[in-house]
Amino acid sequence: MVRSARIGQGELVRGDCLDVLSELQLAGSVDLAYVDPPFNAGGTRSARHEPGERTAGRVAYRDAWGGLDAFLAMLEPRLAAVRDTLSAVGSLWLHLDHRAVHDAKVLADRVFGRAAFQGEVIWVPGNGGKRRGGPSVTHQTILIFARGKDMIWNGDHPALRERHAATSLRMHFKNVDENGRQYRDRIVSGKTYRYYADVGRRMGSVWADCPSMRANTPLIKEGTGYPTQKPESLMERVLRAATLPTSRVLDPMHGSGTTLAVAERLALSWLGIDQSPLAHRTAKTRLLAQLRTTGS
Numbered sequence: 001m002v003r004s005a006r007i008g009q010g011e012l013v014r015g016d017c018l019d020v021l022s023e024l025q026l027a028g029s030v031d032l033a034y035v036d037p038p039f040n041a042g043g044t045r046s047a048r049h050e051p052g053e054r055t056a057g058r059v060a061y062r063d064a065w066g067g068l069d070a071f072l073a074m075l076e077p078r079l080a081a082v083r084d085t086l087s088a089v090g091s092l093w094l095h096l097d098h099r100a101v102h103d104a105k106v107l108a109d110r111v112f113g114r115a116a117f118q119g120e121v122i123w124v125p126g127n128g129g130k131r132r133g134g135p136s137v138t139h140q141t142i143l144i145f146a147r148g149k150d151m152i153w154n155g156d157h158p159a160l161r162e163r164h165a166a167t168s169l170r171m172h173f174k175n176v177d178e179n180g181r182q183y184r185d186r187i188v189s190g191k192t193y194r195y196y197a198d199v200g201r202r203m204g205s206v207w208a209d210c211p212s213m214r215a216n217t218p219l220i221k222e223g224t225g226y227p228t229q230k231p232e233s234l235m236e237r238v239l240r241a242a243t244l245p246t247s248r249v250l251d252p253m254h255g256s257g258t259t260l261a262v263a264e265r266l267a268l269s270w271l272g273i274d275q276s277p278l279a280h281r282t283a284k285t286r287l288l289a290q291l292r293t294t295g296s
Contacts, residue, residue, distance in 0.1 A: 008290075008291050010269060010270035010272065010287075012257075012280065013272065014274065014277070016275045017273045021085060021252065024271075027085065028085070029085060030082075030090055031086075032243050032249045033085065033092045033093070033249075033251070034238060035095065037094075037095075038071075039096060040068060040099050068099075068100060072103055076107055078252065079094070082250065083111055083147065088147060088150075091118065091144055091145060092108070092143075093142050096141060096143070097137065101141045105117075117144070117145055121205055121207055122205055123141070123207050124206065142238075151242065155241075159241070160202060161200040161201060163201075164197060169182070172184045224282050225282075229256040229258060230258045230259075231258070232258055232262050235262045236262050239262055239263060239268065243266075243268055247269070248271065250271050250272075251270070251271070252274075253274055255274065255282075257287060260287060261283075261290055264287060264291070265294075
């Protein structure tokens with residue numbers, strides 16, 4: 001039996017997502033599933049003892065699978081279970097790094113079908129390079145797959161736009177309308193398109209403005225001490241991109257609960273699952289504290 005806790009707009013469940021999703025039977029009810037599994041990095045990951053400390057403490061989860069093939073064997077049925085929860089306009093965002101992302105892409109192609117692949121986001125956490133004898137890997141990758149032909153994509157949302165480069169503003173946005181807004185007109189096939197400088201341009205696939213240190217340093221309020229915690233700024237952009245106000249968000253390996261905390265703040269329905277006792281306690285504590293702070 002699934003043991004869960006209702007918190008705010010969502011539900012927090014402790015258990016293996018493969019078992020939980022089978023029991024809950026959520027077919028077609030999720031618009032966004034963000035999956036941040038272990039990275040097959042080897043060893044275990046530990047959390048800090050208390051807020052403000054820098055030393056590692058309790059084990060959060062193990063990340064040793066006996067090789068890449070065993071890791072992929074673990075991942076495949078769970079991706080299939082997540083796929084089955086997605087709505088016709090839903091999408092999967094699968095977050096990995098160089099150790100397994102290329103093999104996971106092939107696996108996800110098999111689970112979803114190659115045509116379902118919508119692209120990828122390259123997230124640059126902002127950590128310095130450390131590797132010697134070759135190029136340092138200073139990015140992670142989020143693969144995006146759609147369940148149907150049309151996924152929710154809010155490409156014009158301010159969270160998905162960025163300022164034009166200074167050179168572009170100087171060279172191209174020379175006109176000013178009656179409201180004092182700078183703009184440029186472009187004529188394509190005889191049709192005029194107007195672009196305003198203050199709207200910005202659509203963001204590309206490299207996101208370097210959501211630094212991980214906002215989440216991982218003990219000096220920042222959102223930090224929980226949980227290993228590999230993602231920053232709220234990154235998750236807010238993902239949710240803004242691929243949800244509607246009526247959407248349900250699923251994080252089947254929720255870790256510290258960043259996805260859930262952001263979904264709650266955005267008044268979205270959410271479901272978080274994790275089999276780590278520490279992850280479950282961390283996320284629950286975080287969400288309840290957030291609700292107390294907001295008075296919800």
